Structure formats: C-alpha cells, structure tokens
Amino acid sequence: MSVDEQFFAWLDGELDGKEAAEMTARVAADPELARLADQHRAMQARLRHAFDSVSAAPLPKALLGAEVVDLAERRERQRPPAGFARLPQWALIAATLVLGIFAGTLMPGRNDSPVELHNGALYAAAGLDRALETQLASAPSGGPVRIGLTFRDPAGDICRSFSGTEATGLACRDGDRWRVRGLFPAGEGQSTDYRMAAGMSPELSSLVNSTMAGEPMDAAQEKAAKDRGWR
Amino acid sequence: MDRQLRFEDDLVSLLPRLRRFAHALSRSSADADDLTQATVERAIRSRDQWIPGTRLDSWLYRIMRNLWIDTARSRSRKAKFEAAPEEAAKVGADGATEASAELARVMAAMQQLPDEQREVVSLILVEGFGYREAAELLELPIGTISSRLVRGRTALLALIGER
Numbered sequence: 001m002s003v004d005e006q007f008f009a010w011l012d013g014e015l016d017g018k019e020a021a022e023m024t025a026r027v028a029a030d031p032e033l034a035r036l037a038d039q040h041r042a043m044q045a046r047l048r049h050a051f052d053s054v055s056a057a058p059l060p061k062a063l064l065g066a067e068v069v070d071l072a073e074r075r076e077r078q079r080p081p082a083g084f085a086r087l088p089q090w091a092l093i094a095a096t097l098v099l100g101i102f103a104g105t106l107m108p109g110r111n112d113s114p115v116e117l118h119n120g121a122l123y124a125a126a127g128l129d130r131a132l133e134t135q136l137a138s139a140p141s142g143g144p145v146r147i148g149l150t151f152r153d154p155a156g157d158i159c160r161s162f163s164g165t166e167a168t169g170l171a172c173r174d175g176d177r178w179r180v181r182g183l184f185p186a187g188e189g190q191s192t193d194y195r196m197a198a199g200m201s202p203e204l205s206s207l208v209n210s211t212m213a214g215e216p217m218d219a220a221q222e223k224a225a226k227d228r229g230w231r
Numbered sequence: 232m233d234r235q236l237r238f239e240d241d242l243v244s245l246l247p248r249l250r251r252f253a254h255a256l257s258r259s260s261a262d263a264d265d266l267t268q269a270t271v272e273r274a275i276r277s278r279d280q281w282i283p284g285t286r287l288d289s290w291l292y293r294i295m296r297n298l299w300i301d302t303a304r305s306r307s308r309k310a311k312f313e314a315a316p317e318e319a320a321k322v323g324a325d326g327a328t329e330a331s332a333e334l335a336r337v338m339a340a341m342q343q344l345p346d347e348q349r350e351v352v353s354l355i356l357v358e359g360f361g362y363r364e365a366a367e368l369l370e371l372p373i374g375t376i377s378s379r380l381v382r383g384r385t386a387l388l389a390l391i392g393e394r
Contacts, residue, residue: 005377008384012355014362040384043392044356050337051357053330055251060264 011037114145114164115180124171124178132160132171132178136226138219150222154213158230161208168204170211173230182207238278241287242271248358249291254334255353256299258342270295289368292358296350296369303346340390348383351376356384 001009009015010023027033114128124132131145140146148161148168159172159181167185171178184203217225225231249270253263273294274281281290341349354365355376362380366373 001374001377002381004381008381009362009377012362039388039392043384043388046391047337047352047356047387050330050334051251051255053334054254054263055247057247059246059250 007033007036008040011040115183118177121174122180122183123174124180128162128164128171129178132162133230134226136219136222138222149208149212149216150225151208151212151216152214153211156213158225159208159211161204163204170204170207172211176229181211238281238287242274242291245288245291246271248288249295252292252295252353252358253299254338255341255357256296256349258338266295266299269298273298289364292354293368299350300346337391340387343390344383344386348379348386351379352383352387355380 006015006019006023007027010020010027013020015023027037114124114126115122116125117123123129127143128145131141131143131147135141135143135145135147137147137150144164146163148163150158150160153159153172157173159170160178161170162168167183169183170181172181173179182204246267250263250267253266253270254260257263257266270291274291277294281287341352344352350369351365354360354368355362360368362373362376366376369376
C-alpha cells in the first residue's frame with residue numbers, strides 16, 4: 001500500500017488500531033496532511049449530500065411501472081384475503097409517489113394530505129376521509145374523490161374503493177377510521193371515465209377481488225351502512 | 232412472510248439506494264432511471280440466482296454495475312458525438328432546484344472520471360461500502376480498489392473541492 005493509499009485508508013476508517021494510530025499521529029504533526037484530510041472529508045460530504053437528494057426523493061412514477069406493479073399484484077393474489085396484517089412496503093412507496101399529485105387533486109392550494117401514517121399503517125385523512133365517511137356511490141358528490149364499491153371483507157369490516165384523478169385505492173374500516181389497504185397510480189385516461197375511475201384499474205380490481213367476501217352492497221345497503229356509522 | 236414476499240419487500244425498499252447508485256454512475260437522471268428500471272427487471276428475472284442469507288443489496292448493486300458496464304462501450308461512443316447533457320439532473324420538484332443544480336454539478340464531475348474509478352468512488356464514498364465489500368462486489372483485488380479510489384477522489388477534489 002502506497003503512502004497515499006494508507007492515508008486514504010486511514011481517512012476511510014479502514015486501518016487497524018496500530019496503523020491507524022500511527023497515521024493519526026502523522027496527520028496531527030503535518031498541517032499540510034491535515035488540510036488534505038479536511039478537504040477530502042468536505043468533498044465526500046458534498047458528494048453524499050448531493051446524491052442523498054436522489055435517495056430521499058420520491059420514486060418517479062416510471063420506476064413504479066410494469067415490474068413493480070406486477071410485484072404488488074402478485075403479492076396481493078398470494079396473500080390470504082384476511083391477511084393484511086400490515087401495509088405492504090410497495091403501497092407506502094406508491095403512496096409517497098402519488099401523494100403530491102393526489103393531494104393537489106383533492107385540495108388545490110392546501111397542504112392537507114389525503115393519507116397519514118399511524119402506527120406504521122396508512123389511514124385516510126382530510127378530504128379522502130370525509131369522502132369515505134360521507135359519500136355514497138349511488139349519489140356522487142361531483143367532488144374530486146369518487147367512491148366505487150362498498151363491501152365487507154372476510155372479517156366483516158366494511159371496505160370502500162375510491163379514486164381521484166391520479167390515484168385509486170381501497171380503504172377498510174378500522175375502528176372509527178379508514179385504513180388504506182392499497183393505493184395505486186390511476187392508469188392513463190381513467191380519470192375521464194367515471195366507471196373506470198371508480199375502481200376498475202387492474203391493480204385495484206385485483207385487490208378488491210381478493211378482499212371482498214360476498215357481494216358488493218347495493219344502494220340501499222350502502223345507505224344503511226352509512227347510517228350505522230359503517231359498522 | 233414467505234421467502235418470495237420478503238425478496239420483493241427488500242427489493243422495493245432498496246430502490247432509493249439503487250437509484251442513488253445509478254445517479255452516481257450515469258450522465259443524466261434519465262439514464263440513471265433507465266438503469267434502475269433495467270436492474271429491477273433483471274433482478275426479478277434472475278431472482279432464483281440470489282442465495283438467501285447473502286446480502287441482497289450487494290447482489291443488486293452487482294447487477295446494476297454489470298448492466299452499466301454492458302452499455303459502457305456504446306455510451307462512450309455516443310458521448311464523443313454529443314455535447315454535455317444540458318440537464319444532467321432533474322430529481323426533485325420545482326422547489327428543489329438548488330438541490331438539483333448541485334446534483335447536476337456533482338454528476339458532471341463524476342462523469343469526468345474513468346468508469347473504473349467512478350464505480351469505486353460511487354460504491355465507497357457515496358454508498359458507504361467498505362474496501363473489502365467493494366472488492367468482492369467488483370471481483371477485484373483490494374489493492375486495485377484502493378489505488379483506483381485514490382486516483383478517483385484526487386481527481387474529484389480538483390474538480391469540485393473547495394480551496
């Protein structure tokens with residue numbers, strides 16, 4: 001190992017005790033070497049900081065394209081219907097991805113997020129929560145959130161599919177809140193077609209199929225469920 | 232959770248890091264995202280080759296690095312006929328223009344390094360791998376890693392270091 005290499009190995013914490021101590025002493029005794037160490041530390045900090053902006057940014061939509069959505073779909077099919085013990089990681093990533101667009105869609109000019117994390121699970125919030133709580137599929141509000149199907153899962157909890165301009169998803173009753181079980185970017189052109197936007201994206205339909213026990217509610221059942229506080 | 236689900240979970244959770252590594256190697260954000268996408272596709276197709284119990288991150292980094300090397304020749308040929316990328320990096324939203332500009336500067340500096348130095352600098356200085364881990368990942372002797380790292384970081388200091 002050349003002297004240079006040894007110096008940098010020391011800088012990177014790669015030297016063992018005795019060698020490291022010797023290099024530490026050498027650098028301490030040599031202002032030129034100490035300055036070089038500082039410059040390289042600063043340069044590495046700059047590199048890391050710049051590239052960390054990439055890993056900290058939400059994943060671009062294209063990256064959550066075919067393959068990753070496939071993963072998500074396959075997982076939903078393999079998962080036992082009542083086995084949504086926790087929110088899958090892909091859903092969190094999909095959520096961070098669509099949040100910006102979705103939030104803008106739901107509440108222009110406001111920062112209220114339509115979903116929020118609570119104890120590691122994703123719950124509907126703000127406008128999405130209000131829509132799930134109050135809207136009936138049989139009586140569309142004309143608002144940015146549309147409700148698709150309402151049904152019960154095998155555990156008896158009520159679930160509702162929903163859609164915004166850029167995202168579709170499924171939320172199920174958990175206590176007095178709506179827990180989001182899946183959130184997907186809406187496909188091209190779906191936002192212009194109410195029926196498709198209301199729940200027919202392939203990912204969502206696969207999730208709905210694996211979650212639903214029995215038949216979806218009709219208008220009267222939906223209304224009755226709402227009046228009972230979605231119990 | 233069964234083994235397959237865990238593989239997929241872990242793969243998805245490693246995506247931000249993979250994308251960062253791709254940016255350290257690539258000349259533009261668009262190239263970096265193409266590389267990340269190709270890596271994910273390859274990893275899913277080759278999942279049977281990953282040995283459970285070994286590090287998934289190293290395996291994925293190796294796939295990415297090999298894909299990147301595969302395109303190196305066409306890349307350098309193309310670079311001769313092209314001006315420097317006008318917009319090297321476009322990562323954040325509008326509010327993040329300062330961070331994007333800084334990322335573009337750093338990516339441009341990384342592009343000045345020869346490929347074999349850039350990959351070592353990326354793995355060790357950006358991704359935080361140890362010398363030995365990087366040596367195993369790149370299947371190179373540790374002495375080669377060490378000397379390439381010295382040359383790469385010295386060149387980088389001249390390019391973006393503060394005096």
